[in-house]
Amino acid sequence: MSDSEGVASAVLAVDLGGTTMKGAVVDAAGRTVHEEAWPTPTGGELVIRVLGDLLVALRARGERLGLRIVAGSVVSPGTIDDATGMIGYASNLGWRDVPLASLMAERVGVPVVIGHDVRAAGLAEQRLGAASGVEDFVQVSIGTGVAAALFDSGTVALGATRSAGELGHIPVIPDGELCTCGQRGCLEVYMSGAGLARRYAARGGDVLQAERIVARLGSDPIADAVWADAVHALALGLTTVTLLLDPALVVLGGGLSRAGDSLLAPLRVALDDQLAWRSAPRIAVSTLGSDAGRIGASVLAFRSVGRDDVVSGWQREGVLAG
Template sequence: MSGAEGARSLLLTHERGAGTAVLAVDLGGTAMKGAVVSDRGETLVELTRPTPASEVVGALISLFRDLGESASGLGCRVVGAGVATPGMIDEERGIVRYASNLDWRDVPLRDALRDALDVPVALGHDVRAAGVAERLIGAARGTGDFVLVPIGTGVAAALVTAGGTVTGATGAAGEFGHIPVVIDGEQCTCGQRGCLEVYVSGAGLARRYAAAGGPALSSREIVARLGSDAVADRVWTRAVDVLAQGLNILTLLLDPEVIVLGGGFSRAGDALMIPLTARMSAGLAWRERPRVVRSELGGDAGRTGAAILAFRAAGLEAVADEWRAVIPTP
């Protein structure tokens, strides 16, 4: 069994039975993905609900309570809860400083959840939580120096060096998509020009394709047209060039052993990985590029990271460490 297959079987086994468990939610701007996760790493229950336009905290508490009832119905003892959320996060104090797609400022989310659930609660940044999971049981296991770059509607990064996650002075480290890599480039919604995600994200690719004369298509549909559509070829080539430049910047700053790519973009497979790695190598004159791989946990990485953080909040750090022991290092 490959490492990827081992990770998937560990996380997606649906054995029913009693034991210790945590509740985990990956909170996004459009959906809240929740699960009951056992101390053996098994996903016992999954619940996904749309993220409401308002009263998000109340909806999140309701989801957690429903997950807790499901856990009780299985005979599980819930020892903690974890939530991964976008935005600028003060993880030590449990406060979401700012999350634009949730319209949040200075929300004391950890305390609100702890009061409602009466168990230890962990709050983590969604991408950094995904990085915790990839390092423990995913594509970055075995290394303390890596970068996780999920590329979807937007682009961010989890930065891990010497085994520690870089959070920054304000909790905003990892805004990889808003590094201006194109001088005098196109306007970004953030107000800057030439930001990486203007060219590389799924939304950016679709917008640039339509602006160049193509029909309204998703990034996946644009990739499907490569080789037969000159406009698709042109915007894709530009996206890969910009991503290669951005990843080389990260390489020279952090010297990661491995770069893990996630999100919808990574599903382009060889259409992305072959030209990307070639252009990265060509752009690094005096050193080799790091290994570049696709995420092994995919869309479950954030929720899995939230579960790991929940076990840690409950004082059971060794539980998740045991998951790693049964998965071969790549």
């Protein structure tokens, strides 16, 4: 994709998280020609300013590489209205009712589109990853918390308030432990990075990150116990999702999906056990990993300027080579 003067086009893609903002310049072949990660500051106003700085820096870098930047995209957790570019609520970024798309477009001087991080990851998995060729699937991100993107006949569900997919806050244990959201027994109280760390320490274990707790499975009874509860909670949540949506596939992403067979094997058994009369959907781990958000963001950016044709030619190898 190049303009009348033969200058190649590219977009800016930012995967905005509570601790890190990962930015990239992605060319029309889907290749990441530059990337950099900045720490996410604390405080809503400051996040807006630093995010703008990152986009401006990425644009300058892209132009120094001889590329014409045609659009930008920011994918974020929270309640995101993709159509208007408004962020309704993002608790770990300190945002409520932020017109992020227009603020960023003004800062960087190109159109900027906003997307939901897990919906963007699902879009990437559907195009180039674990959900390739699958129209009905659920993308589940298990990180500090849990969120999902629900794809039905190839279209992602948004909901009336753009907050569909809050799988982490489905109450799965009646009168269970208190969640930070105010409800009791939410899925992510048990199965999430924060939940596992909290429950492991509460039972007398060390203060450890969830990945370290997973590494102790099989040799540490406390780790085994909190993990069993976590898998059970996730299976209950996925039972609800399966019965409501009838997905063909569940794709697991986020940090805890790297637990691999320690997660997949017991989860498949538990989901089969819960679903008495119907078969369980397939369960697979994301094949794009932490690249999924960036790839999804770059798809959204090209699409926002009417260049879906560019994206349809992308190949998995080229996109991941970056």
